Amino acid sequence: MLGSLRRTKERGRGAMRAFIVLLSAAMIAAAVPADAAEIDDHPLISRYPGSEPTRREGSEFETYPLIVGVKPDSLEFDSIELEGTFTRINYENPPDRSALEILTNYEQAIAGAGGEIIYKCVEAECGPSFAGSRWGRFNGSIHLPGVGGYVAGKVATVQGPVYIAIGVAERRHQIALLEAGEMETGLVEVDPDALGDELDRLGHVAIPGVFFDVGKATLTAESDVALQAMATILDARPEMRVWVVGHTDWTGDFGLNMRLSDERAKAVVAALTGRFGVDATRLQGHGVGPLAPTASNAGDPGRQANRRVELVIAP
Template identity: 35%
Template sequence: MHTHVTFSWRAFVKPLLAAAGLAMIMPSNASAQDLLKRVKNAVQSEVERQVEQEARDAARCALNGSNCRPNGTGQQSASGGGEGGGGGGGKGDHPLITPYQGSVLEREDRQDFTDYNRVIGMDQKRQAVVQRVEGRLTKLLYRNPEGRSTLELERNYKSALAARGFRIDYDKGGIVHWMGDIRKYNGMTAYGQDVRYFTGKLKYNNGTAYVSILVYREGSGFGRTNIHVLETADMDVGMVGVDPSAMAADLERDGQINLQGIYFDTGNYALKPESDPALDNVEALMRLQPQLRLTIIGHTDSTGDPRRNRRLSLDRATSVRNSLISRGVAPDRLSVVGMGSEQPIATNSTADGRANNRRVMLVRQ
């Protein structure tokens, strides 16, 4: 197999020409010739170094697959900023995140609308706990600059994102024991022993951006950074209902949460399919906290017969319990109560008030 190496001479011709011009105006011919000779030697040395680097990169890309972009023809990140934010500029970069200076984009995958399994934790069996989110997905894979540790790369990405209001939901280093599970769920590339991962979210373009970053380094020193960004179309309403980490925080603070994203038809206790994301995240919460036990309390508005409303609220709470059990939650960790319309949190004289009163609460036992 022959590898074609592309190389730009322009950057090295300029200093050579400048030195030649300087030599013409120097008073000492010997000094001028000496300067010109030194510049030529320096340029030749740099050219040889760059050609050797290009050959190594091209060979590595050939081994890694057709999507890999050698340094000479790919999206080499431009210099800019300091250690943390400098880099990027390649057309494949995501506008939210500037890659670390010296990183090279090797692979990208973009989908206008799809679902994505965001890894938000690890259960007692060392299996990934995931949150399913939907929206515009960008997956980027960068080759790390030489001589940079995973800790340095990770901290710089965190700092840059924090400046934009990023909130970390899950942060884990030394995840070699379950990185294969990460690949299964979200397709991140991860090899070697030095692996760091974090995920979180921030407000972005009138919506929410979920960002997951995994940095790894192999024993040979070679490494990559995975950057996955899932953008929702609209600002998430009731983040407690879609985010296990926020649910856990509210339970810890208040002992209960109003579970958003649970849907029933009027007068019916069968869960609608659009309730699945909220239920998936309750199941994820239960896996993250294996000692947690919950009471599921159903509430209705005051429309109709009070006895029928109490029964309907109990049936709805039972539907939520059964759905969680079908997802793997142990039955003895869940109990149900139906309150009917006895505990309103808003007026029943308006449509909005009645909608607020129809709810499902999760209460820590």
């Protein structure tokens, strides 16, 4: 069987160098019909032979909570928040193959590429069948009833790690990939004068160009332009006190989003006071997670707009 992960040179932003995995041909002899796919596979991972693609979606930069644990008793998930290029593809299973056989082949492909299996559950380990829809509500995964299972893995590439989540149910399966490369920056101009005017007029302003490491509150070097703009705004208003407020979209665990947004706001405060000379008595950092969206969370453009850092005039 041609390995699920194959070498390619993908064009465009977020492109990753891929890799080849050869699995034993004895695993499966089925071939993909020539007319099977109007929807392309992801360049980094091919479909299980005989599967029919039904839907593909994604974005060049997305936040995705990767499920890394299931708590059947409480019907809750453990997850890690990832950011990067996101792709999700749904497939119909070949009729003569079991869900566990399909899941096992994908798992072996990840391991064969030198990848790490982060988490795996099968059948009842994934939770009770009556609660299968909670997978979809959590991060858009397919529903996982008592048949099949789920595996999450991580494969290192030259341009960064690729996280792979595969859920296999009785009749269909889904592959989600998060290529955790750096998003392209330097595309947004930060004008301190215009932002300061908006702050004066509205009492709050979102500052573009504030970037963090994936799933962390660590500011990247690309954020220095935005941080300098904030310092300039505050230097021009020496009597003004502000709240630095972190926002997320609604994707993933609510508690994690609240904590991460708060930690990121405080990281901005620490950078402004420690590196840019802003008086610490003028700043407080707070996170409100997904509680104050500026756009609809139903689509990717809205979710991107909701992930932001704002300055808010404090009394």
